[in-house]
Amino acid sequence: MPEHKKRELKFIGSALKDLKQFPGKVKREVGFDLDMVQNGETPASAKPLTGLSGVMELVERYSRDTYRAVYVTHIGSVVYVLHCFKKKSKQGIKTPKGEIDLIRQRLQQVQEESKRS
Numbered sequence: 001m002p003e004h005k006k007r008e009l010k011f012i013g014s015a016l017k018d019l020k021q022f023p024g025k026v027k028r029e030v031g032f033d034l035d036m037v038q039n040g041e042t043p044a045s046a047k048p049l050t051g052l053s054g055v056m057e058l059v060e061r062y063s064r065d066t067y068r069a070v071y072v073t074h075i076g077s078v079v080y081v082l083h084c085f086k087k088k089s090k091q092g093i094k095t096p097k098g099e100i101d102l103i104r105q106r107l108q109q110v111q112e113e114s115k116r117s
Contacts, residue, residue: 007038007073011081012106019069019084026060026067030084033058037071037079051100055082055107068095070103075114082106 011019019030033043037056049055049070058069066087072080083103087095 004040007040008078009034009038009081010078012110013083013102015069015081015084015106019081022067022084022086023062026062029060030058030067030069034069034071034079034081037073049095049103052103052107055103072107072110075110076117080110082110 019027022030029045033045036043037046043058045058045060046056047059049057054074055070055072058071060067060069068083068085068087069081070083072082083099083106085099087099
């Protein structure tokens with residue numbers, strides 16, 4: 001069996017700082033899931049983020065709250081974590097526009113940086 005090289009993990013903007021604010025159990029789950037992504041696997045908690053092609057999100061529920069970690073794997077050989085946040089919207093499952101705008105901005109930043117390197 002060929003050995004799989006673990007992909008580098010990079011946090012964009014305040015994503016790592018935001019992740020560190022999550023409850024311990026959620027941090028462990030997200031960390032485990034991101035490790036799976038780095039190894040080329042797709043965690044059970046991963047799903048495509050609606051409206052942004054190639055962008056995935058990890059969804060963790062804890063104590064009546066929902067936490068999300070948004071990432072991409074299709075830019076180079078790096079797993080980029082674009083945003084981590086606690087979903088505050090009371091309007092169903094839709095991700096709030098402000099969060100989507102920030103994700104879109106960070107995705108564009110990563111795409112531009114990858115073109116320069």
